[in-house]
Amino acid sequence: MSTSAALVRTAEGRASEVDGTVRISASEVVGIEHLPPILARLRQRHPALTIELSLSNALDDLLQRKADIAVRMVRPEQQALVSKRIGAIRLGLHAHQAYLARRGTPVSLEELGRHDLIGYDVETPAIRAIAQHYPALTRSAFALRVDSDVAQLAAIRAGFGIGVCQVPIATSEPDLMRVLPDAFAIDLETWVVMHEDLRSSARCRAVFDALGEELAPLVHR
Template sequence: MNWQAISFDWNQVRAFLATVQEGSFSGAARVLKTTQPTVGRQIGGLEKALGVTLVERSVRGLTLTEAGRDLLEHMRTMGEAATLISMVADGKSQDVSGEVTVTGTDLLSAAILPRVLKPLRQTAPGIRVRILASSEMQNLTQREADIAIRHVRPDQPDLIARHLGDFRANLYAASDYLDRVGRPHTPRDVATLDFVGNADPERLMAPLHNMGVPIRPESFVMSSANGVVAWELVKAGYGVSMQPEALGDADPGIERVLPDFPSLEFPMWLVTHRELQTSRRIRVVFDLLARGLSERVRRGNRFA
């Protein structure tokens, strides 16, 4: 192979990397916001430029060839370098306009971010915010988001994080549900009630067991990976759920299952890539979120 003669389009490499990551042309097309035939043509063009076959197509799907496996890590290195170049260039921009993507859990995105971000329309009307409501750990280093609100501190060296404080959560249920089944008097009584779970309901079992509530997997009669849906299930009277105190205490139709039950605390981290801290539009949104979210923590976790 004559490597000095090779010339190819960077979009072809992006198509190849996205296909490997997603496992299909259709998945790559969805991520790249293009069409499946376009992805196929780009990979075909890359194969022609390199003079090798990178993927084999069959009824069982796509499989990397030996050449594809050999070149994959080199292309990933190229992709990381291109991403860093993009971030550095973006970081040098001082134009207070353009899009900023903020990601947080669906419940936080629905209940908190609309109020926190409202002043931005007066202070920087040129900034367009895209809220990515997701419980997934978005990869900031790959620019899936510019700013993330997380409940765990990231450990990637290229990310900077600011601890804004700790939100508190407690056990809540709809008043009409407790009217129907009776109000518990002890933590052990709580374990006899129905529960509404979130993304991974059984993860709640260990801390509740430590707090004297011996719930079982079958206690979770309803659950949803979407926090907003889980909250609506609680309001509809399906059972007990661990929810933010700021949300539960503010709803007149919801009450704490045990008034003296201790709170669970979960931290709130505001995270961005270090290169983006020099971007004026990213910095404006980052600082606004830091002020707004910290204020809500100081006010006793009230969302409103």
């Protein structure tokens, strides 16, 4: 199915013009919090361009052409891919100021055990590695367990408790406060990636370049 869809996307646009369809794969948070304004500006510049956006925390395999371009939070290993490193987006612990006013602000990782924590339900190898460094953030400690990063962010915004979110998102919202910034920080390497066979596609190159240019400021926000 993914191969036939890729053939349709390839056939519908002319290689030298920015028209036709480009399918982008990205995580939920990137796709909901960061990409919409970027894609809106891209569409204004190229009105013949159609975007398909696939939101998932799973890594779509570009080699199988499930997507034309992906925004990945891990370094791409496949050699048949063209990639651009955006930089590292920092993750931190955050809470709504109303929650902190109600429950107080922890001054150490140990004090997190007395707070309502928001975290994962199903443990993955990446989460397991984080938990080894931060034993206070294990599954048994979470008052809310959900594997959707967007749902976790919504719970933080609602004042449920303390959870992990991207620092660039929180800094743009005055009600979200960083908690224990010196004790907890994780950097997510961020890349824009596409299959090398798409180098000559004007529409894919336009999207690739736009994502690389406009996502970069997130690293420095």
